Amino acid sequence: MIELDPVPRPIDWLPARGAPDAVALEDRVGAIDYAGLEATVARMAGWLAARRLPAGARVASWLPKTRVAALLPLAAPRVGLVHVPVNPLLKRAQVAHILADSGAALLMTQPERAATLEAGNVPPDCAIAIEAEALAGGDALPASEADPDALAAILYTSGSTGRPKGVMLSHANLLLGAISVAHYLRLTDADRVLGVLPLSFDYGQNQLFSTWAAGGRVVPLDYLTPRDVIKAVERHGITTLAGVPPLWVQLLEAEWPEAAASSLKRLTNSGGALTPRLVRALRARFPGADLYPMYGLTEAFRSTYLAPELVDAHPDAIGSAIPLAEVLVVRADGSEAAPDEPGELVHAGPLVAQGYWHDLERTAQRFRPAPAHSRYGGIAVWSGDTVVRGADGLLRFVGRDDEMIKSAGNRISPTEVEEAVLAGGEAAEAIAIGVSDERLGQAVVIIARANGDASAAEQALRARLRRDLPNFMQPARYEWRDALPRNANGKIDRATLRREIAA
Template sequence: MIPLDPVPHPIDALPLRGSPDAAALEDRTGTLSYAELEAGVGRLAHVLAALGPGLGGRVASWLPKTRTACLLPLAVPRARQVHVPINPILKRAQVAHILADSGAELLVTQPARIATLEPGDVPPGCRIVTEEELAEAGDALPPSAADSTDLAAILYTSGSTGRPKGVMLSHANLWLGAISVAHYLKVTPDDRQLAVLPLSFDYGQNQLLNSWAAGACVVPLDYLTPRDVVKAVERHRVTTIAGVPPLWVQLLEAEWPEETAGRVRRLTNTGGALTPRMVRGLRGRFAQADLYAMYGLTEAFRSTYLDPSLIDAHPDSIGRAIPFAEILVVRPDGSRAGPDEPGELVHAGPLVAQGYWRDAERTAQRFRPAPGFAESHGMAVWSGDTVVEGSDGLLRFVGRDDEMIKSAGNRISPTEIEDAVLAGGEVAEAAAFGVPDDRLGQAVVVVVRGDSTREEELRARLRRDLPSFQQPREFVWRADLPRNPNGKLDRAMLKATLGERERA
């Protein structure tokens, strides 16, 4: 376990933490040692600096998980620029918005992607370069002397509730996030982490950073099918897989050779709650692995984790604060909520981002002074998520206030309904919503993926397991459910589709 050093450093100094000859990155093209990683970051930073964006200039990247894509999160800050990673599955209109909003001066991408852009998509003053143009050998920049408060990256949210907004992350945010995660996951130099999440996603990028903070090896993978993940685990002797709930559903449906599953030592989940059924499935399939349930938001990176020793007894818990985070449960009047009393989750401390890029109004809504009883001073992230802290100190997610279903005077958590629907195995995925109802105000409707012939079986079980006011009025059966660019269920699209259906 790496020590918890609370002193942040420039994020581009991470390669210096690994043993020079040890493997830092491994993919289909071979292995990159820590010495080669450091040299590659330095050379790439030198080229970026020569291309023109000065101090604080924004450098966007729109790439799959190539070597260049993996080095840019360190090389751009080393050039004293600001990295703006764009999810490779986004289309030209979304890319154009991010380029314009960030004021990008350079876009690093590939010829095939350039061909999809139309006139006006790339703002004036933004130069496009390909990976090949950055690969020229030359001088290397040494580690930067950046201040820990300097802006290092702007990560754009998925835009599920509107146009994507850029979250500003400093060198300190990235460094302390890497140290914190590597510490509580107990990552060692012997670990090999499979990076399947998008590098534009906060935890996807952190898989690179926490691996290198601990001197471990990261294996980047763009996968098409769950079988690709299984083969990568076998080929690269992977010890750690990070995912979001829809990925776990896919991996549990895949065929896993017993020896391959047995080599996995650690599973980490974010981007949505694990259901008790999913916990049982993962614990059965990967019997040797520690399972970490985590909660986070891009504005503060990561807030809580549940120790693996507690997950069997508390599968619905999001755990306690991660290192360097202070997590508070706050009443509407700003006071501290009591044990088992619902309140808003507020995250304070040095992992809190610097706000939204060029958006003072939305920054003021989400980033506000920490409550008076907080130990951490300064700005905190007011998440909008309702949680409960039990007398045992464990937190449980209740739901987002704007997603709570209000039916016949009752406040119903969509998460609670989804957990109940999934518990019996009749369906593979579920998303619960409230829809207008003349009698109740809102009625519960659940969109599910599975075999519709099992609906009566499902309803009979729910009548046993849920009170009458929580019974779904309707199940909407789908062959597949939409996902956002980070692989999570696209609740905004599902909700919009239900709204159109109700109005029809």
């Protein structure tokens, strides 16, 4: 287990954590050691510097898990630029929104992806670069001496209303988050971590950073089937696998060679709660692996984890605060909730992000002064999630106040889906609701009023959304109605529809 080092430094200091000749990254190109990792980041930073972008300019990447996608989060901040990773599953409409909202000056992508973009998708002052150019590199730049509080990345995450919003993360946010996770997961330089989660997610990106903080090896993987994951675990001797509940369901349904199952020493979960049934199944399939259930917010990276030795006795708990975080349970009046009394989860400390990019209103709603009894003080993230702290000191999740849909580990804004549904005119009104689904966690259901024949509208709508929305946002089913219920304000009564669908 690495020493907990709470000193904030620039994020590109991470390669210094590993032994120079130890493998840091193993991908489709081959293996690269820590000395090579540092050299490649330095040359990539030099290539970016030669573009002469102004300090603080945003550099977006729309890539699968290539070497450039893995190293750009270190190279861009080294030059004083801000990295904006874009989920590779997103399609051009969503990419266009992120490029415009972030004010990106450069989009790093691949020729085949660039070819899908149409006029107006890329802002006129945003250049497109092909990743091979950056990998060729330029004059090597030394490690950054940036202020640890300087902005290093903007990660876009969906809200319950409106389009995705950009969470602003500093060098210190990213580096201290990596050190915290590496510490409580007890990662070592002998660990091999399989990166199956998108690098545009804080959870996926941290797999790189926390592994490098411990001096271990990351193996990024773009996979199509659970069998691809199993083969990679066996081929690379993977010790650590992170996932979301739907992935665990799929992996448990597949056949595991004994050598692959026994190589895993650590399983980590976020993006949805593990059920007791799923915990038992993971224990049975991977008896030699420690299981780490976790709860997190992009706005504060990660908030809690449940230690492996507590999982069997407390499968319903989300645990306690991770290192370098303070997690409070707060009443509506701002005072501390009593044991077993529901309250809002409030996260304080150095992992709290800097707010939402160019969105003062939503920043003021979520990022507010910490409660008076906080030991950290300063600005805290008020999650909107209701939890209780038991007499045993463990936190348990009660409910989510917003209307986010969590499907296959993805956070989906119902408003964004509704806007896409209504854009083609097949439906006059539409509401998107998440319903419980054994495999996905939640599935997207559309309740709508058609313009004309409902059957023809659904056929046309399905065809259009297959072009306009990524796979994880596709509605699982449609319910067509002659009228949608209204509340006292004349708005569509989402709560009533949710109850009806759940009944």
